[in-house]
Structure formats: C-alpha cells, structure tokens
Amino acid sequence: MTRSQWSDQEIETLFKKLPKVNDNRNPEEIYQQISRKVIRKKPAVKWIPAFAAVAALIVFTVLSSSLLQFNHSEQSKADKSTTEKAASESAGAGKKEDQQSDITKQESNDQDQQLPDNEDTPIEEAAEAPMDKEGQTEMLTEKQTKQLQTAALKTTSVYPGDLAEHSVLTIGIPDQQLNYYIPVSYIVNKTDHQGKLESLKQKMADVMEENFGLSDFYPLNVELTAGKEQGAVNINFTGGNTSAFGDNEAFFINALSETFRYDDEISKLTFSTDGKPGAEFSHMGPTQEEKINKIPMRAILLHKLNPESSALFVPSYNSYETIEAAFEEMKKLNEGASVSASVDQAINVAEFKASGEKLAVTFAKDTMIEESESHLRSIEAILLLAREFGYKKVQFVNSNIQTLGNLDLSQEIMVPVAPNKTS
Numbered sequence: 080m081t082r083s084q085w086s087d088q089e090i091e092t093l094f095k096k097l098p099k100v101n102d103n104r105n106p107e108e109i110y111q112q113i114s115r116k117v118i119r120k121k122p123a124v125k126w127i128p129a130f131a132a133v134a135a136l137i138v139f140t141v142l143s144s145s146l147l148q149f150n151h152s153e154q155s156k157a158d159k160s161t162t163e164k165a166a167s168e169s170a171g172a173g174k175k176e177d178q179q180s181d182i183t184k185q186e187s188n189d190q191d192q193q194l195p196d197n198e199d200t201p202i203e204e205a206a207e208a209p210m211d212k213e214g215q216t217e218m219l220t221e222k223q224t225k226q227l228q229t230a231a232l233k234t235t236s237v238y239p240g241d242l243a244e245h246s247v248l249t250i251g252i253p254d255q256q257l258n259y260y261i262p263v264s265y266i267v268n269k270t271d272h273q274g275k276l277e278s279l280k281q282k283m284a285d286v287m288e289e290n291f292g293l294s295d296f297y298p299l300n301v302e303l304t305a306g307k308e309q310g311a312v313n314i315n316f317t318g319g320n321t322s323a324f325g326d327n328e329a330f331f332i333n334a335l336s337e338t339f340r341y342d343d344e345i346s347k348l349t350f351s352t353d354g355k356p357g358a359e360f361s362h363m364g365p366t367q368e369e370k371i372n373k374i375p376m377r378a379i380l381l382h383k384l385n386p387e388s389s390a391l392f393v394p395s396y397n398s399y400e401t402i403e404a405a406f407e408e409m410k411k412l413n414e415g416a417s418v419s420a421s422v423d424q425a426i427n428v429a430e431f432k433a434s435g436e437k438l439a440v441t442f443a444k445d446t447m448i449e450e451s452e453s454h455l456r457s458i459e460a461i462l463l464l465a466r467e468f469g470y471k472k473v474q475f476v477n478s479n480i481q482t483l484g485n486l487d488l489s490q491e492i493m494v495p496v497a498p499n500k501t502s
Contacts, residue, residue: 232485234484246266247342249338249339249497253296259418261291261499263286264498311345311348314351315351375394380421392463402465421460423453428441428461433470436472439473459486474492
C-alpha cells in the first residue's frame with residue numbers, strides 16, 4: 080500500500096481547523112429520544128416459522144398417508160399387524176422420553192387408520208404378492224386363479240374385428256394322409272387383388288407344413304393370377320405339367336378350393352395351359368373352371384397329429400344335410416384317428432334356430448359352460464360350424480356365464496372369417 084504523504088502532526092492540524100459541532104441537548108433529552116425510537120420498533124414475529132413448520136408437517140402427513148394407502152392398500156393383515164406393532168413401540172418410546180409432539184402422534188394414528196383390511200388382492204398385484212416370513216409368495220384365491228386363467232384364454236380364428244386395416248390369407252394344407260385340408264390363416268396388410276395373390280404365393284413358398292404336423296405340399300409349380308372374370312383366380316400350367324400331380328389332381332383342386340373359399344371376393348378357379356384356356360387332367364379330363372363352394376355344410380373337427388403339434392380346426396370330409404347332424408359329428412370321439420371331437424362332451428345344445436343370417440344356439444339346461452380352453456374351443460367350433468352353413472352371426476341362449484375368454488356370450492357374435500390364425 081502507498082504510504083500517505085501526510086504526517087500525523089499535519090493531520091491533527093487539519094482536524095483542528097474543522098468547524099466545531101456543538102450539541103446543546105442535555106443527556107436526559109438525548110436518552111428519551113433514543114428510548115422512543117426503541118419502543119416504536121416492532122417486535123420480531125417469531126411464531127411464523129413455527130406455524131410454517133407445523134403446516135408443512137401436516138401436508139407431509141396427508142401426502143404420506145395417501146401414498147401409503149395407494150401403495151399398501153392390498154397388503155395382508157399380517158403386514159398391518161406389523162405396522163401397528165411398530166407404531167405402538169414408537170409411540171411408547173416417545174411417551175417415555177416425553178418428546179413426541181401431538182402432530183407426530185396424529186400422523187401415526189392416521190396411518191394406522193388408513194391401512195385397509197381388504198383381503199381381495201387384484202389380479203395385477205396378485206402376481207407380485209408380498210412375501211411372508213418364510214419367503215414364500217402368498218397363495219392366490221381360487222377366484223383369482225380362475226380370473227388369471229380366463230384372461231389367458233384367446234380365440235384362435237380370424238374375426239371381422241381383426242380386419243379393420245388388414246386382410247386375411249388362408250392356405251388349405253392337406254394332412255399327411257391326404258384325407259383332410261387344414262386351413263391356416265395369416266393376417267396381412269391390405270392390398271389389391273393381384274397384391275393379395277402375390278402375398279399368397281409368398282406364404283405358400285414360406286410355409287413350413289411340418290410345424291403343423293401336415294404334409295409337405297407347397298409351393299405349387301403353377302402361376303396364380305387374377306382371372307379375366309370378376310371373382311376368379313386363374314391357375315396357369317406351364318409346359319403342360321398337369322401330369323405332375325398324377326392321381327393327386329383332386330387333392331390339388333380341393334386344396335386350392337379350401338384356400339380361396341374364405342375370400343369373399345373369389346368365387347371360382349379358372350385353368351389355363353401356357354396361357355391358353357383350359358387344362359387337361361388325367362382323371363378329370365379337360366377342365367376350364369371349377370366353382371368354389373362357399374357353403375359346404377360340413378362339420379368342424381379338431382386335427383392334432385401328436386401331443387407336440389398344434390390343435391387345428393379342420394372341416395370334415397363329408398357334408399351334412401342339417402346343422403344338428405354336423406354338430407353330433409363334432410362330438411364323436413374318433414380313437415386313433417388324426418381328427419377328434421371339437422366340442423366338449425359336457426356341452427349340449429337343445430336347439431339350433433335360424434333367422435335369416437342369424438343362428439340362435441340354445442344350450443341344454445344341464446350344460447354348464449366353464450372358463451377353460453376346452454370349452455372356449457367348443458364355442459369357437461360352433462361359431463365355425465355356423466359359418467359352414469352360411470350364417471353370419473350367432474346368438475347363444477341359456478349360457479350360465481357372460482364372457483368366455485375374449486367372447487361375450489350375452490351378445491350376438493359375428494362368425495369367424497377364417498380359422499387357425501397364425502403368425
């Protein structure tokens with residue numbers, strides 16, 4: 080720091096030259112003026128911080144109680160007992176020390192009161208039930224177990240609701256004995272008629288029939304194109320290779336008929352050879368077209384080659400004059416056959432009653448529908464049966480339950496568009 084150029088003596092001389100300041104007041108007058116100012120000064124408000132702290136504690140208590148009620152509303156009585164015991168011990172310790180405030184006691188009481196006694200744990204939280212002292216998950220009630228099973232039940236067919244923005248492609252695949260044609264359905268993006276045919280040919284090339292326990296039948300060595308007539312698909316044989324099917328030409332045509340009969344836009348197959356109309360078959364002779372039977376009036380059976388293969392719906396080989404006769408066929412147990420009953424023996428129908436495109440199915444009085452895979456499959460088989468006979472929707476009557484899987488049995492149900500939905 081720079082030293083001052085002024086000496087102490089010079090500074091003292093300068094102070095002496097300053098004008099004198101005189102206060103003519105006496106000491107008592109000065110004291111009174113100072114006292115008045117001190118009296119007018121407002122005392123510090125010390126209760127505001129305390130009030131704010133109490134208010135914050137009350138808000139914290141309410142929020143904590145709400146969170147505890149939300150997060151622990153499904154705890155068992157064992158958890159409640161543990162909480163009450165801990166709260167009691169805490170209250171006792173606070174009483175001995177005489178340091179616990181009334182607000183803290185109120186918080187403890189509020190939390191104890193808000194712990195519920197409800198023992199019905201929702202399905203969503205039942206899977207994450209609290210652990211007991213032995214580290215084992217609490218057992219689900221019988222009602223909750225049924226609810227979980229029902230939630231897992233799903234239909235296996237394609238329904239109109241699945242096709243709001245999509246289309247369905249179905250491939251009819253013969254079984255290994257070439258007795259039945261099992262329809263396997265895929266949901267694809269919507270496109271025009273030719274685009275659907277291209278997608279179908281790709282699915283035929285990609286399908287792994289052995290995964291379904293079926294015969295290796297696809298792809299076909301033919302050209303599939305939109306027919307010249309509306310509602311027709313043309314099958315063109317190149318190089319006159321119709322003889323490649325040998326004695327299986329009927330199976331070939333039946334497989335294609337099963338493939339296209341689920342498409343409402345297609346009603347017949349036309350044939351050509353090297354672009355010329357008609358094809359020569361060894362047994363059928365010259366053939367130019369084959370109409371597709373949209374209402375074959377067949378029963379719906381269940382195909383399951385072995386325990387490892389998928390259970391698939393399959394139309395019967397024979398047709399039936401009445402829907403009652405077809406239904407009886409669907410309940411027959413065929414021991415040792417590749418097809419079996421699709422309707423559970425416990426499900427009996429008292430009446431089938433048609434009204435235009437609607438079919439009313441009245442269950443017998445002794446029929447009790449259960450929330451099981453077997454009964455859901457039975458109901459879906461009846462819906463497919465209605466489709467085989469040309470009905471568009473089904474109303475189930477006298478059902479003891481309202482819903483089964485994702486089906487509402489109390490309402491009219493649209494029949495499936497195609498069976499055996501797969502990815």
